[in-house]
Amino acid sequence: MARRLLTNPRKQARQSRSRATVDALIEATARILVREGFDQASTNRIAEQAGVSIGSLYQYFPGKDALVAAVIDRHREQLGKVVRTALAKATGQPLEQAVRTLIVAAIDAHAIDPKLHRVLAEQIPRTGRLEQVETFSRENYALFAAFLEQHSDELRVADLELASFMFVTTVEALTHSAVLHRPAMLREPAAMNRLVEETTRLIVGYLRQAGGRRT
Amino acid sequence: MARRLLTNPRKQARQSRSRATVDALIEATARILVREGFDQASTNRIAEQAGVSIGSLYQYFPGKDALVAAVIDRHREQLGKVVRTALAKATGQPLEQAVRTLIVAAIDAHAIDPKLHRVLAEQIPRTGRLEQVETFSRENYALFAAFLEQHSDELRVADLELASFMFVTTVEALTHSAVLHRPAMLREPAAMNRLVEETTRLIVGYLRQAGGRRT
DNA sequence: ACACAATACGAGCGATCGCTCATATTCACT
DNA sequence: AGTGAATATGAGCGATCGCTCGTATTGTGT
16 A cells, blocks of 8 residues: 655635635744654644644645645745855856855755754655656756866766756765764854865865766 | 753664664664655664564664764765775875875775765764764864974974864765766776876875965 | 574564544634 | 635544563573
8 A cells, every 4th residue: 555645735825814824834834843843743733733733634634645745845945045046146257266166055054944944854764756856956067067167178978967966966975964964063163164165175176077087 | 851862772682683783773774764765764763674674673773864874884984994995005105106196095984875975975864873973073084284394394294183083074074075966087097097186186286286386 | 412502583562653533612704 | 794715723543653561482501
């Protein structure tokens, strides 16, 4: 018996009253995820926390996964905005500065709501929302590949797709890890600056010589 | 009411008969985690899959978390062995070759049981075993810092601890991501080799100029 | 052969889960 | 003011959960 994996809203909220209900449910889900973890987030618990009856919850969401998916979407929209803004800013900047811009943006994005980000990063794979997140990643790769292409004369990169993979994966991991496991690093401006500079050097050094090694 | 988080065995298995029971339970847990995911892994389900009564399960494990923790330990021991072997081999090798050795080892380690690794990577934070995993990481940092120190004359690294963080985090992320999200890449020797070479260049390039930029 | 320890068993408890549905309330529109 | 649609309610169902405990079986030491 396959588990139900519906993540789409059950019906649309038309009146402002019901939109408030939906918002309260999503907000409650996020709060419980952060404060008590995925396991404690039962539908009954979420409804209670939202000050909404369990019946109303099921009017708009087919189940727990849909609630979590909604939280993910909301969070990802914020991340996407930061990334897109940074990419716009980076366009036209010289390579090194552009890379630095993107790295700072990555840190900012992770710092939006670190606790929620952590829980989501851990739980996303279990919500059936995984494919969409990977789609999100693919889009990121495409965007970054386009960005790299602007500087292709400086790079002469052999495999642009691979370079994008290296770029995105590395920056994501470093910022993610720093934000989640080294919070002290980001509170101290000097340490944070060192992280940014080291990461920039790592990436720029790689990009500058990438593909340029033909015996 | 705080959730129980005991992860230590309840009592020691003394006879070979009971050791077999314990092994069967751990093995069954791993299998269910891989095949059906964390949620489906109830204690009843695990006991059934192991061909052991639920009562026996609770003779040796205080709960589901302890089973998962045991699986984690077993898996981590295998990873640790690969890493230590690689570090021994890398010691004495010239820098670039040593880095390559470590990167290949990282890929090998992730390839031991990718599906299990994936599930564990997703579920570890929720078992109360998190601290131990982070301890494991710290140990890794220390080992790699020691490794880097051997080549310190080549690197003149300013902050060895930071360099280790960059090293470990980057290599882990790239190999992890490649194994889990780009399995095709590793099945084709040419693509895999390119990944290894690119990553090696990324790291060596970073290390060689690390800290060497004093205006 | 006997006794006791170690191990294995599984019915079934109380709690909680996801979720439904019959009913009550509020809103939009005339 | 009246009416139908939209929204909100929560008791409670069947299923499953983690887990206990009284009992049966097997192993060890003498």
